[in-house]
Amino acid sequence: MFVEVLSALNEGFLKTLELFGLTLAGALPLGLVIAFGSMSRFTPLKALVRTFVWIIRGTPLMLQLMIIYYFPGLIFGNNIWGTGEGGRFIASIAAFVLNYACYFSEIYRGGIQGVSKGQYEAGQVLGMTKTQVFFRVVLLQVIKRILPPISNEVITLVKDTSLARIIAMQEVIWAGQAFMKSDGIIWPLFFTGVYYLIFSGILTLMFGYTEKKLSYFRE
Amino acid sequence: MAVLEVHNITKSFGKTVVLKGIDFSLEQGKVLSIIGSSGSGKTTLLRCLTSLETADTGKIMVDDKVVFDSESSVKLTRQEKRENQLKMGLVFQSFNLFPQYNVLDNVMLAQRLAAKEREDYKANKKEILQEIERHSREIINSVGLSEKINNYPCELSGGQQQRVAIARALALNPHILCFDEPTSALDPELTNEVLSVIKSLAARDMTMIIVTHEMTFAKEVSDHVIFMDDGVICEQGTPAQVFENPKHQRLQEFLGSFQK
Numbered sequence: 001m002f003v004e005v006l007s008a009l010n011e012g013f014l015k016t017l018e019l020f021g022l023t024l025a026g027a028l029p030l031g032l033v034i035a036f037g038s039m040s041r042f043t044p045l046k047a048l049v050r051t052f053v054w055i056i057r058g059t060p061l062m063l064q065l066m067i068i069y070y071f072p073g074l075i076f077g078n079n080i081w082g083t084g085e086g087g088r089f090i091a092s093i094a095a096f097v098l099n100y101a102c103y104f105s106e107i108y109r110g111g112i113q114g115v116s117k118g119q120y121e122a123g124q125v126l127g128m129t130k131t132q133v134f135f136r137v138v139l140l141q142v143i144k145r146i147l148p149p150i151s152n153e154v155i156t157l158v159k160d161t162s163l164a165r166i167i168a169m170q171e172v173i174w175a176g177q178a179f180m181k182s183d184g185i186i187w188p189l190f191f192t193g194v195y196y197l198i199f200s201g202i203l204t205l206m207f208g209y210t211e212k213k214l215s216y217f218r219e
Numbered sequence: 220m221a222v223l224e225v226h227n228i229t230k231s232f233g234k235t236v237v238l239k240g241i242d243f244s245l246e247q248g249k250v251l252s253i254i255g256s257s258g259s260g261k262t263t264l265l266r267c268l269t270s271l272e273t274a275d276t277g278k279i280m281v282d283d284k285v286v287f288d289s290e291s292s293v294k295l296t297r298q299e300k301r302e303n304q305l306k307m308g309l310v311f312q313s314f315n316l317f318p319q320y321n322v323l324d325n326v327m328l329a330q331r332l333a334a335k336e337r338e339d340y341k342a343n344k345k346e347i348l349q350e351i352e353r354h355s356r357e358i359i360n361s362v363g364l365s366e367k368i369n370n371y372p373c374e375l376s377g378g379q380q381q382r383v384a385i386a387r388a389l390a391l392n393p394h395i396l397c398f399d400e401p402t403s404a405l406d407p408e409l410t411n412e413v414l415s416v417i418k419s420l421a422a423r424d425m426t427m428i429i430v431t432h433e434m435t436f437a438k439e440v441s442d443h444v445i446f447m448d449d450g451v452i453c454e455q456g457t458p459a460q461v462f463e464n465p466k467h468q469r470l471q472e473f474l475g476s477f478q479k
Protein backbone atom coordinates (compact mmCIF):
# COMPACT_ATOMS: atom_id res chain seq x y z
CA MET A 1 0.00 0.00 0.00
CA PHE A 2 2.73 2.45 1.06
CA VAL A 3 4.62 1.89 -2.19
CA GLU A 4 1.45 2.38 -4.17
CA VAL A 5 0.66 5.65 -2.39
CA LEU A 6 4.22 6.86 -2.74
CA SER A 7 4.32 6.28 -6.47
CA ALA A 8 0.97 8.06 -6.95
CA LEU A 9 2.11 10.98 -4.82
CA ASN A 10 5.44 11.10 -6.66
CA GLU A 11 3.61 11.37 -9.91
CA GLY A 12 1.40 14.12 -8.53
CA PHE A 13 4.36 16.00 -7.10
CA LEU A 14 6.11 15.82 -10.44
CA LYS A 15 3.18 17.80 -11.87
CA THR A 16 3.48 20.21 -8.96
CA LEU A 17 7.16 20.69 -9.76
CA GLU A 18 6.42 21.24 -13.45
CA LEU A 19 3.86 23.88 -12.59
CA PHE A 20 6.33 25.47 -10.15
CA GLY A 21 9.23 25.50 -12.61
CA LEU A 22 7.28 26.75 -15.60
CA THR A 23 5.62 29.46 -13.52
CA LEU A 24 9.01 30.78 -12.43
CA ALA A 25 10.41 30.53 -15.96
CA GLY A 26 7.53 32.66 -17.23
CA ALA A 27 6.88 34.99 -14.30
CA LEU A 28 10.45 36.06 -13.46
CA PRO A 29 11.10 37.64 -16.89
CA LEU A 30 7.51 38.80 -17.43
CA GLY A 31 7.67 40.50 -14.04
CA LEU A 32 10.63 42.57 -15.23
CA VAL A 33 8.69 43.68 -18.31
CA ILE A 34 5.73 44.65 -16.12
CA ALA A 35 8.07 46.44 -13.72
CA PHE A 36 9.48 48.58 -16.54
CA GLY A 37 5.90 49.24 -17.71
CA SER A 38 4.88 50.40 -14.26
CA MET A 39 7.87 52.77 -14.15
CA SER A 40 7.26 54.08 -17.68
CA ARG A 41 7.31 57.82 -18.26
CA PHE A 42 4.48 57.30 -20.75
CA THR A 43 1.56 57.89 -18.38
CA PRO A 44 -1.19 55.87 -20.19
CA LEU A 45 1.03 52.77 -20.26
CA LYS A 46 1.98 53.24 -16.63
CA ALA A 47 -1.69 53.65 -15.63
CA LEU A 48 -2.71 50.59 -17.63
CA VAL A 49 0.03 48.40 -16.17
CA ARG A 50 -0.60 49.57 -12.61
CA THR A 51 -4.34 48.93 -12.97
CA PHE A 52 -3.60 45.43 -14.23
CA VAL A 53 -1.27 44.77 -11.30
CA TRP A 54 -3.90 46.10 -8.91
CA ILE A 55 -6.57 43.75 -10.31
CA ILE A 56 -4.31 40.70 -10.24
CA ARG A 57 -2.99 41.38 -6.78
CA GLY A 58 -6.41 42.41 -5.53
CA THR A 59 -8.28 39.22 -6.38
CA PRO A 60 -7.74 35.64 -5.23
CA LEU A 61 -5.50 33.44 -7.32
CA MET A 62 -8.11 30.70 -7.04
CA LEU A 63 -10.70 32.94 -8.69
CA GLN A 64 -8.22 33.87 -11.44
CA LEU A 65 -7.59 30.18 -12.08
CA MET A 66 -11.30 29.51 -12.48
CA ILE A 67 -11.90 32.54 -14.68
CA ILE A 68 -8.93 31.82 -16.92
CA TYR A 69 -9.87 28.19 -17.31
CA TYR A 70 -13.67 28.43 -17.69
CA PHE A 71 -14.18 31.87 -19.18
CA PRO A 72 -13.16 31.25 -22.82
CA GLY A 73 -15.14 28.01 -23.07
CA LEU A 74 -18.32 29.14 -21.29
CA ILE A 75 -18.62 32.70 -22.59
CA PHE A 76 -17.19 32.41 -26.09
CA GLY A 77 -17.92 28.74 -26.58
CA ASN A 78 -14.29 28.29 -27.45
CA ASN A 79 -12.11 26.43 -24.99
CA ILE A 80 -8.75 27.76 -26.10
CA TRP A 81 -6.92 25.68 -23.51
CA GLY A 82 -7.76 22.36 -25.12
CA THR A 83 -9.48 19.47 -23.37
CA GLY A 84 -8.45 17.12 -20.64
CA GLU A 85 -5.44 17.15 -18.36
CA GLY A 86 -3.25 19.02 -20.89
CA GLY A 87 -5.69 21.90 -21.18
CA ARG A 88 -6.02 22.27 -17.43
CA PHE A 89 -2.25 22.30 -17.09
CA ILE A 90 -1.77 25.05 -19.68
CA ALA A 91 -4.54 27.17 -18.18
CA SER A 92 -2.96 26.76 -14.73
CA ILE A 93 0.43 27.89 -16.03
CA ALA A 94 -1.16 30.93 -17.67
CA ALA A 95 -2.91 31.94 -14.44
CA PHE A 96 0.14 31.35 -12.24
CA VAL A 97 2.52 33.19 -14.56
CA LEU A 98 0.25 36.26 -14.75
CA ASN A 99 -0.35 36.27 -11.01
CA TYR A 100 3.24 35.82 -9.94
CA ALA A 101 4.62 38.18 -12.59
CA CYS A 102 2.60 40.97 -10.98
CA TYR A 103 3.98 40.24 -7.52
CA PHE A 104 7.51 39.96 -8.88
CA SER A 105 7.10 43.22 -10.81
CA GLU A 106 6.46 45.13 -7.61
CA ILE A 107 9.49 43.54 -5.97
CA TYR A 108 11.65 44.44 -8.98
CA ARG A 109 10.30 47.97 -9.00
CA GLY A 110 11.18 48.43 -5.35
CA GLY A 111 14.63 47.01 -5.96
CA ILE A 112 15.38 49.14 -9.01
CA GLN A 113 14.06 52.36 -7.50
CA GLY A 114 15.94 51.66 -4.30
CA VAL A 115 19.36 51.90 -5.94
CA SER A 116 20.63 55.41 -5.30
CA LYS A 117 20.65 57.94 -8.10
CA GLY A 118 24.31 58.52 -7.33
CA GLN A 119 25.20 55.12 -8.80
CA TYR A 120 23.73 56.12 -12.18
CA GLU A 121 25.37 59.53 -12.02
CA ALA A 122 28.76 58.07 -11.11
CA GLY A 123 28.47 55.74 -14.11
CA GLN A 124 27.53 58.62 -16.37
CA VAL A 125 30.41 60.91 -15.38
CA LEU A 126 32.76 57.98 -15.96
CA GLY A 127 31.53 57.84 -19.54
CA MET A 128 29.49 54.65 -19.23
CA THR A 129 26.31 54.17 -21.25
CA LYS A 130 22.94 53.63 -19.57
CA THR A 131 23.00 49.97 -20.55
CA GLN A 132 26.48 49.52 -19.12
CA VAL A 133 25.46 51.20 -15.90
CA PHE A 134 22.40 48.94 -15.60
CA PHE A 135 24.17 45.67 -16.25
CA ARG A 136 27.59 46.39 -14.71
CA VAL A 137 26.63 48.48 -11.72
CA VAL A 138 22.94 48.46 -10.84
CA LEU A 139 21.79 44.90 -11.58
CA LEU A 140 23.76 43.04 -8.92
CA GLN A 141 22.71 45.60 -6.31
CA VAL A 142 19.08 45.06 -7.34
CA ILE A 143 19.47 41.28 -7.12
CA LYS A 144 20.95 41.54 -3.65
CA ARG A 145 18.11 43.78 -2.55
CA ILE A 146 15.29 41.68 -3.94
CA LEU A 147 16.57 38.26 -2.95
CA PRO A 148 14.78 38.07 0.43
CA PRO A 149 11.34 39.15 -0.88
CA ILE A 150 11.75 36.96 -3.97
CA SER A 151 12.59 33.94 -1.85
CA ASN A 152 9.45 34.61 0.15
CA GLU A 153 7.32 34.63 -3.00
CA VAL A 154 8.99 31.55 -4.42
CA ILE A 155 8.32 29.57 -1.25
CA THR A 156 4.71 30.77 -1.29
CA LEU A 157 4.48 29.57 -4.87
CA VAL A 158 5.50 26.05 -3.84
CA LYS A 159 2.36 25.84 -1.76
CA ASP A 160 0.14 27.93 -4.03
CA THR A 161 0.53 25.35 -6.78
CA SER A 162 -2.00 23.29 -4.80
CA LEU A 163 -4.66 25.83 -5.82
CA ALA A 164 -4.60 24.34 -9.31
CA ARG A 165 -6.54 21.52 -7.67
CA ILE A 166 -9.63 23.76 -8.07
CA ILE A 167 -9.70 23.18 -11.81
CA ALA A 168 -8.90 19.52 -11.24
CA MET A 169 -5.26 19.64 -12.19
CA GLN A 170 -3.79 16.40 -10.94
CA GLU A 171 -1.04 17.64 -8.67
CA VAL A 172 0.11 16.08 -5.42
CA ILE A 173 -2.87 17.05 -3.24
CA TRP A 174 -5.25 15.72 -5.86
CA ALA A 175 -3.27 12.47 -5.82
CA GLY A 176 -3.45 12.26 -2.03
CA GLN A 177 -7.12 13.00 -1.93
CA ALA A 178 -7.83 10.30 -4.49
CA PHE A 179 -6.96 7.64 -1.87
CA MET A 180 -9.51 9.12 0.47
CA LYS A 181 -12.19 8.60 -2.09
CA SER A 182 -11.14 5.20 -3.43
CA ASP A 183 -9.70 3.46 -0.35
CA GLY A 184 -11.12 5.48 2.52
CA ILE A 185 -7.67 6.32 3.95
CA ILE A 186 -6.61 9.83 4.87
CA TRP A 187 -2.89 9.54 5.66
CA PRO A 188 -1.82 9.91 1.98
CA LEU A 189 -3.40 13.38 1.97
CA PHE A 190 -1.57 14.33 5.16
CA PHE A 191 1.60 12.82 3.79
CA THR A 192 1.63 15.30 0.87
CA GLY A 193 2.71 17.90 3.45
CA VAL A 194 6.06 16.13 3.70
CA TYR A 195 6.70 16.82 0.01
CA TYR A 196 6.04 20.53 0.46
CA LEU A 197 8.17 20.68 3.58
CA ILE A 198 11.15 18.99 2.00
CA PHE A 199 10.97 21.04 -1.18
CA SER A 200 10.58 24.39 0.56
CA GLY A 201 13.39 23.34 2.89
CA ILE A 202 15.69 22.82 -0.07
CA LEU A 203 14.70 26.20 -1.53
CA THR A 204 15.31 27.93 1.79
CA LEU A 205 18.82 26.49 1.89
CA MET A 206 19.49 27.54 -1.70
CA PHE A 207 18.33 31.12 -1.12
CA GLY A 208 20.29 31.28 2.12
CA TYR A 209 23.41 30.19 0.26
CA THR A 210 22.91 32.79 -2.48
CA GLU A 211 22.30 35.55 0.05
CA LYS A 212 25.50 34.58 1.80
CA LYS A 213 27.37 34.66 -1.51
CA LEU A 214 26.24 38.25 -2.00
CA SER A 215 27.00 39.37 1.53
CA TYR A 216 30.55 40.37 0.59
CA PHE A 217 29.36 43.87 -0.23
CA ARG A 218 27.06 46.35 1.41
CA GLU A 219 25.49 49.41 -0.12
CA MET B 220 45.39 79.91 -21.80
CA ALA B 221 41.87 79.33 -20.58
CA VAL B 222 41.11 75.63 -20.39
CA LEU B 223 37.48 76.30 -19.43
CA GLU B 224 35.20 79.08 -20.57
CA VAL B 225 31.68 79.37 -19.28
CA HIS B 226 29.28 81.87 -20.81
CA ASN B 227 25.89 82.93 -19.50
CA ILE B 228 24.77 79.64 -17.98
CA THR B 229 21.19 79.71 -16.74
CA LYS B 230 19.17 76.89 -15.25
CA SER B 231 15.68 76.62 -13.79
CA PHE B 232 13.87 73.76 -12.14
CA GLY B 233 10.20 74.38 -12.81
CA LYS B 234 9.58 77.92 -11.61
CA THR B 235 12.69 78.09 -9.45
CA VAL B 236 15.53 79.92 -11.18
CA VAL B 237 18.72 78.40 -9.79
CA LEU B 238 21.38 79.90 -12.06
CA LYS B 239 20.82 83.39 -13.41
CA GLY B 240 23.68 83.79 -15.87
CA ILE B 241 27.09 82.52 -14.87
CA ASP B 242 30.28 83.58 -16.67
CA PHE B 243 33.80 82.66 -15.76
CA SER B 244 36.94 81.15 -17.18
CA LEU B 245 39.65 78.98 -15.71
CA GLU B 246 43.32 78.78 -16.66
CA GLN B 247 45.19 75.54 -17.20
CA GLY B 248 46.64 74.14 -13.98
CA LYS B 249 44.72 76.50 -11.70
CA VAL B 250 42.44 75.70 -8.81
CA LEU B 251 39.08 77.41 -8.55
CA SER B 252 36.99 77.24 -5.40
CA ILE B 253 33.31 78.00 -5.41
CA ILE B 254 31.88 79.04 -2.07
CA GLY B 255 28.46 80.23 -1.00
CA SER B 256 25.58 79.25 1.21
CA SER B 257 23.35 76.26 0.52
CA GLY B 258 20.89 76.90 -2.28
CA SER B 259 23.08 79.51 -3.95
CA GLY B 260 23.49 77.30 -7.04
CA LYS B 261 27.04 75.99 -6.57
CA THR B 262 26.18 72.34 -6.96
CA THR B 263 23.82 72.98 -9.87
CA LEU B 264 26.57 74.87 -11.65
CA LEU B 265 28.96 71.96 -11.15
CA ARG B 266 26.29 69.53 -12.40
CA CYS B 267 25.80 71.65 -15.53
CA LEU B 268 29.56 71.65 -16.14
CA THR B 269 29.70 67.86 -15.82
CA SER B 270 26.60 67.24 -17.99
CA LEU B 271 24.57 65.75 -15.14
CA GLU B 272 22.18 68.62 -15.79
CA THR B 273 21.58 70.38 -19.07
CA ALA B 274 21.72 74.16 -18.73
CA ASP B 275 18.79 76.11 -20.21
CA THR B 276 21.02 78.62 -21.95
CA GLY B 277 24.71 79.27 -22.29
CA LYS B 278 27.89 77.90 -23.68
CA ILE B 279 30.70 75.82 -22.20
CA MET B 280 34.08 75.44 -23.87
CA VAL B 281 36.89 73.15 -22.80
CA ASP B 282 40.27 73.59 -24.51
CA ASP B 283 38.65 75.90 -27.05
CA LYS B 284 36.19 73.22 -28.07
CA VAL B 285 32.48 73.64 -27.50
CA VAL B 286 31.16 70.96 -25.18
CA PHE B 287 27.78 72.58 -24.64
CA ASP B 288 25.95 75.29 -26.55
CA SER B 289 22.26 75.89 -26.06
CA GLU B 290 22.12 77.80 -29.39
CA SER B 291 23.60 75.02 -31.45
CA SER B 292 21.31 72.46 -33.03
CA VAL B 293 24.08 70.05 -33.95
CA LYS B 294 23.31 66.56 -32.67
CA LEU B 295 26.34 65.01 -31.07
CA THR B 296 27.10 61.35 -31.61
CA ARG B 297 27.39 59.07 -28.60
CA GLN B 298 31.15 59.01 -29.02
CA GLU B 299 31.36 62.82 -29.04
CA LYS B 300 29.09 63.06 -26.02
CA ARG B 301 31.31 60.66 -24.17
CA GLU B 302 34.47 62.50 -25.14
CA ASN B 303 32.94 65.71 -23.83
CA GLN B 304 31.81 63.94 -20.70
CA LEU B 305 35.28 62.59 -20.03
CA LYS B 306 36.91 66.01 -20.26
CA MET B 307 35.33 66.72 -16.89
CA GLY B 308 35.82 64.44 -13.90
CA LEU B 309 33.56 64.63 -10.88
CA VAL B 310 34.00 63.57 -7.28
CA PHE B 311 30.72 63.41 -5.37
CA GLN B 312 29.87 64.42 -1.84
CA SER B 313 28.54 60.90 -1.20
CA PHE B 314 31.47 59.10 -2.96
CA ASN B 315 29.15 56.87 -5.02
CA LEU B 316 31.62 54.04 -5.29
CA PHE B 317 30.29 50.83 -6.81
CA PRO B 318 29.76 48.61 -3.75
CA GLN B 319 30.12 45.24 -5.46
CA TYR B 320 33.60 45.99 -6.84
CA ASN B 321 36.83 46.18 -4.88
CA VAL B 322 39.04 49.26 -4.99
CA LEU B 323 41.00 48.18 -8.04
CA ASP B 324 37.89 47.21 -10.01
CA ASN B 325 36.15 50.46 -9.10
CA VAL B 326 39.05 52.31 -10.67
CA MET B 327 39.36 49.98 -13.67
CA LEU B 328 35.70 49.41 -14.65
CA ALA B 329 35.09 52.48 -16.81
CA GLN B 330 38.51 52.20 -18.46
CA ARG B 331 37.89 48.58 -19.35
CA LEU B 332 34.48 49.32 -20.83
CA ALA B 333 35.94 52.17 -22.86
CA ALA B 334 38.81 49.97 -24.07
CA LYS B 335 36.34 47.47 -25.51
CA GLU B 336 35.40 50.03 -28.11
CA ARG B 337 38.96 50.47 -29.34
CA GLU B 338 39.54 49.06 -32.77
CA ASP B 339 42.65 47.18 -31.71
CA TYR B 340 40.98 45.74 -28.58
CA LYS B 341 40.65 42.19 -29.86
CA ALA B 342 44.17 42.05 -31.22
CA ASN B 343 45.90 43.56 -28.18
CA LYS B 344 43.44 42.65 -25.44
CA LYS B 345 46.01 41.33 -23.03
CA GLU B 346 48.37 44.29 -23.34
CA ILE B 347 45.54 46.80 -23.10
CA LEU B 348 44.13 45.24 -19.94
CA GLN B 349 47.59 45.00 -18.41
CA GLU B 350 48.21 48.64 -19.15
CA ILE B 351 44.88 49.62 -17.56
CA GLU B 352 45.75 47.65 -14.45
CA ARG B 353 49.23 49.14 -14.21
CA HIS B 354 47.85 52.67 -14.68
CA SER B 355 45.11 52.06 -12.07
CA ARG B 356 47.51 50.63 -9.48
CA GLU B 357 49.77 53.63 -9.94
CA ILE B 358 46.91 56.06 -9.34
CA ILE B 359 45.62 54.13 -6.31
CA ASN B 360 49.16 54.28 -5.03
CA SER B 361 49.23 58.04 -5.49
CA VAL B 362 46.21 58.50 -3.21
CA GLY B 363 47.92 56.28 -0.63
CA LEU B 364 45.67 53.24 -0.83
CA SER B 365 47.88 50.56 -2.32
CA GLU B 366 47.28 48.38 0.74
CA LYS B 367 43.52 48.50 0.29
CA ILE B 368 43.51 47.57 -3.38
CA ASN B 369 41.51 44.37 -2.86
CA ASN B 370 39.11 45.74 -0.26
CA TYR B 371 35.46 46.51 -0.93
CA PRO B 372 34.07 50.01 -0.32
CA CYS B 373 32.12 48.84 2.76
CA GLU B 374 35.40 47.86 4.38
CA LEU B 375 36.87 51.36 4.04
CA SER B 376 36.47 54.53 6.08
CA GLY B 377 34.70 57.49 4.51
CA GLY B 378 37.99 59.24 3.89
CA GLN B 379 39.43 56.18 2.18
CA GLN B 380 36.30 55.80 0.07
CA GLN B 381 36.56 59.38 -1.07
CA ARG B 382 40.21 58.85 -1.99
CA VAL B 383 39.18 55.86 -4.09
CA ALA B 384 36.55 58.06 -5.76
CA ILE B 385 39.26 60.60 -6.55
CA ALA B 386 41.47 57.85 -7.99
CA ARG B 387 38.56 56.55 -10.07
CA ALA B 388 37.99 60.01 -11.55
CA LEU B 389 41.72 60.64 -12.11
CA ALA B 390 42.18 57.33 -13.91
CA LEU B 391 40.26 58.68 -16.90
CA ASN B 392 42.65 61.63 -17.25
CA PRO B 393 40.08 64.43 -17.11
CA HIS B 394 41.12 67.88 -18.30
CA ILE B 395 39.37 69.35 -15.29
CA LEU B 396 38.54 67.58 -12.05
CA CYS B 397 35.48 68.83 -10.19
CA PHE B 398 34.69 68.24 -6.52
CA ASP B 399 31.20 68.63 -5.10
CA GLU B 400 31.66 69.26 -1.39
CA PRO B 401 34.10 66.35 -1.18
CA THR B 402 34.43 66.41 2.60
CA SER B 403 30.91 67.33 3.71
CA ALA B 404 30.04 63.72 4.51
CA LEU B 405 33.22 63.20 6.55
CA ASP B 406 34.10 63.92 10.15
CA PRO B 407 36.96 66.39 10.72
CA GLU B 408 39.62 63.72 11.23
CA LEU B 409 38.89 62.08 7.89
CA THR B 410 38.49 65.41 6.14
CA ASN B 411 42.19 66.11 6.33
CA GLU B 412 43.31 62.99 4.52
CA VAL B 413 41.05 63.90 1.58
CA LEU B 414 42.10 67.53 1.57
CA SER B 415 45.77 66.59 1.53
CA VAL B 416 45.17 64.41 -1.54
CA ILE B 417 43.53 67.38 -3.26
CA LYS B 418 46.43 69.58 -2.24
CA SER B 419 48.90 67.15 -3.71
CA LEU B 420 46.94 67.27 -6.98
CA ALA B 421 47.11 71.06 -6.91
CA ALA B 422 50.85 70.81 -6.43
CA ARG B 423 50.98 68.70 -9.60
CA ASP B 424 49.10 71.43 -11.51
CA MET B 425 45.85 69.54 -11.92
CA THR B 426 43.13 71.93 -13.07
CA MET B 427 40.36 71.72 -10.48
CA ILE B 428 37.03 73.22 -9.51
CA ILE B 429 36.12 72.69 -5.88
CA VAL B 430 32.75 73.43 -4.35
CA THR B 431 33.45 73.54 -0.65
CA HIS B 432 32.50 74.78 2.78
CA GLU B 433 36.07 74.37 4.06
CA MET B 434 37.10 78.02 4.04
CA THR B 435 40.60 77.55 5.41
CA PHE B 436 41.27 74.93 2.80
CA ALA B 437 39.81 77.05 -0.02
CA LYS B 438 41.99 79.94 1.02
CA GLU B 439 45.07 77.76 1.06
CA VAL B 440 44.64 75.74 -2.10
CA SER B 441 42.86 78.07 -4.55
CA ASP B 442 44.21 80.38 -7.18
CA HIS B 443 40.81 81.92 -7.68
CA VAL B 444 37.66 82.01 -5.58
CA ILE B 445 34.08 82.56 -6.70
CA PHE B 446 31.40 83.49 -4.19
CA MET B 447 27.93 82.62 -5.40
CA ASP B 448 24.74 84.02 -4.01
CA ASP B 449 21.21 83.46 -5.27
CA GLY B 450 22.23 82.09 -8.66
CA VAL B 451 24.80 84.71 -9.60
CA ILE B 452 28.51 85.22 -9.05
CA CYS B 453 28.37 87.84 -6.36
CA GLU B 454 32.09 88.38 -5.97
CA GLN B 455 35.28 86.75 -7.22
CA GLY B 456 39.01 87.18 -7.04
CA THR B 457 42.17 85.78 -5.53
CA PRO B 458 41.81 84.15 -2.10
CA ALA B 459 43.45 87.21 -0.55
CA GLN B 460 40.89 89.55 -2.12
CA VAL B 461 37.88 87.39 -1.32
CA PHE B 462 38.78 86.30 2.19
CA GLU B 463 40.79 89.28 3.50
CA ASN B 464 39.01 92.09 1.80
CA PRO B 465 35.44 91.14 0.88
CA LYS B 466 33.59 94.01 -0.77
CA HIS B 467 30.06 92.77 -1.08
CA GLN B 468 27.88 92.78 2.00
CA ARG B 469 26.54 89.25 1.35
CA LEU B 470 30.09 87.88 1.23
CA GLN B 471 31.00 89.69 4.45
CA GLU B 472 27.96 88.14 6.14
CA PHE B 473 28.76 84.73 4.73
CA LEU B 474 32.38 84.78 5.90
CA GLY B 475 31.30 86.21 9.24
CA SER B 476 29.11 83.19 9.83
CA PHE B 477 32.20 80.98 9.82
CA GLN B 478 33.94 82.96 12.55
CA LYS B 479 31.35 82.26 15.21
